[in-house]
Amino acid sequence: MFNYRLYWTFAKKSFLRSAVYRFDVWSRLGSNVIFLLMWGSIWTALYAGREEAGGVSFQAMLTYIVVSQFLSGVNGAGTPLWEIQEKVRTGDISLELMRPFDVPLRYLFADFGSVFFYMITALLPLYIILFFFMDLSLPNDPLIWLAFSFAAFIGFLIRYCIEMAFGLLTFFLVETGGVEDIFYFAMSLLSGSVIPLWFFPGWLASFASYLPFQxxxxxPNAIFIGEIAGYQILTSIGVQLFWVVVTYIFLRLVWNKASQKVVVQGG
Amino acid sequence: MRYIDLYFKLVAAGIRAQLQYRFAFFMRIVGMLTSYAGTAITMWVMLYQFQELGTWNFYEMLFLFAIAVLSWGFCIILFFHFRSLDTYILNGTFDRFLVRPINPFFHFMAMKFDVASFGQFIFSIFIFIWVSVELHIHWTIANVLFLLAAVIGGVLIQGGLLVIISAFAFWTTKSEQFYWVVMYPARNLTNYPLVIYPKMVQWFTAFVVPFGFVNYFPASVILGKETPYFPENIGYFSPLVGIVFFIIAYYIWMLGLSRYKSTGS
Incomplete structure (x- = not known):
């Protein structure tokens, strides 16, 4: 059935490949830090010296942004969308279709490898230092850490399924310009990556709560700073699990359609 | 004179080439409009509860953003081609710019005239009108002329940085990475008023990579905002900063060119 050894090899290979492109790691980390600086400054200016706003302390809000920036580093370290689109456009993807593996899973495991490399060599050292030097609020309960890690992992899978499905739309649309920008916008705003949902206007917050991006x-961010606490953690993770299933089915549907289309065209 | 004539001939050829793919052209404009609208909506959501970001309200921030978008639009038209210099060098196709009897910098620049920046123009002009009505900006001739001069300054600053980044390719055969580390974050930082950043960052964006002169300083002059740490009306220097920065960029590029060795592939 599921060939662990095969996919494990993809993860390992892409881990090793990341080690070769070390300059990539540094440049990615550099721009991650700049965006952290930007959003940190923006939230500092928005709070404008107030201790709390909307029931959330400044310290918790700053922690939210730091954790969010860490996760966006994690989410951004996989195969970029344009690389998959380029493979579709140039027809290179047909070579992968001929091989005895499942393409969406193969890329997922390759992403595990490169993300893991980026995490241990760049992200974790940087953010551990940040947590020491900045005045941030860390959860005391190890269970919260566990819930956060799990939620962050599920979040990664949701993001992967949506992004991959969008990448595969290239099979149907030659030019994905407009669609892609809507996707990026939804990813950045409706996911709460830079503005938490509780600061949204009411209607927009409820709109976002019906979508997978949250x-x-x-x-994960809200669990980390304790805005989602107690039994709410379980319901939130339940919502995430629901969306990971839905987005995975969506990805499968798009993939089946797309791979058939290639066969029809003769590759 | 010969160069001006030549520029328009090359540009006309470029436009004809791009209009071959009308659907792609149209989708790119839609895409740009969506992504700028996305940033504007993000600003709106951010200020929904807080009203102000370092004394700047939503409309003032839109104005600041629109200046950046407008000059970036012109910058794409004129200088965006420099972003692909590394590909030309890697493939060895750069050599053909050297065997022709015109200045290679000029030739490379005129090779592509990216007309897809209509998105930027539509967006920024719409925002200018909307914000002028909301903030009752009084547009005198002096004001309009200053805005135009500031936009030219902004185009030269951003274009200059694109040129410098592309010049790295002469030494390293790679420059795309630098774009994503320097240009992309710098453009994002300056979408928001510089006053919110630590003093060091403000100095950096004023005097090292002078993106402050693209929109923050000029917008402060027009809207009458204070610029702490900087002299009042420093925005009037935008065009001058643009010219100086671009000349420096040009010499760096020419220096790189003199070091250029073909990859020969």
Whole structure:
């Protein structure tokens, strides 16, 4: 059935490949830090010296942004969308279709490898230092850490399924310009990556709560700073699990359609 | 004179080439409009509860953003081609710019005239009108001329940085990475008023990579905002900063060119 050894090899290979492109790691980390600086400054200016706003302390809000920036580093370290689109456009993807593995899973495991490399060599050292030097609020309960890690992982899977499905739309649309920008916008705003959902206007917050994007950043971040607490943690993770199933089915549907289309065209 | 004539001939050829793919052209404009609208909506959501970001309200921030978008639009038209210099060098196709009897910098620049920046123009002009009505900005001739001069300054600053980044390719055969580390974050930082950043960052964006002169300083002059740490009306220097920065960029590029060795592939 599921060939662990095969997919494990993809993860390992892409881990090793990341080690070769070390300059990539540094440049990615550099721009991650700049965006952290930007959003940190923006939230500092928005609070304008107030201790709390909307029932959330400044310290918790700053922690939210730092954690969010960490997760966006994690989410951004996989195969970029344009690389998959380029493979579709140039027809290279047909070579992968001929091989005895499942393409969406193969990329997922390759992402595990490169993300893991980026995490241990760059992200974790940087953010551990940040947590020491900045005045941030860390959860005391190890269970919260566990819930956060799990939620962050599910969020990663949701993001992967949505992004991959969008990448595969290239099979149907030659030019994905407009669609892609809507996707990026939804990813950045509706996921709560830079503005938590509780600061949204009411109607927009409820709109976002019916969409999968909140599972990527908002839920893990809010669990980390304790805005989602107690039994709410379980319901939130339940929502995430629901969305990971839905987005995975969506990805499968798009993939089946797309791969058939290639066969029809003769590759 | 010869160069001006030549520029328009090359540009006309470029436009004809791009209009071959009308659907792609149209989708790119839609895409740009969506992504700028997305940033504007994000600003709106951010200020929904807080009203102000370092004394700047929503409309003032839109104005600041629109200046950046407008000059970036012109910058794409004129200088965006420099972003692909590394590909030309890697593939060895750069050599053909050297065997022709015109200045290679000029030739490379005129090779592509990216007309897809209509998105930027539509967006920024719409915002200018909307914000002028909301903030009752009084547009005198002096004001309009200053805005135009500031936009030219902004185009030269951003274009200059694109040129410098592309010049890295002469030494390293790679420059795309630098774009994503320097240009992309710098453009994002300056979408928000610089006053919110730590003093060091403000100095950096004023005097090292002078993106403050693209929109923050000029917008402060027009809207009458204070610029702490900087002299009042420093925005009037935008065009001058643009010219100086671009000349420096040009010499860096030419220096790189003199070091250029073909990859020969």
């Amino acid at each position: 599972g990527i950043y908002y839920i």
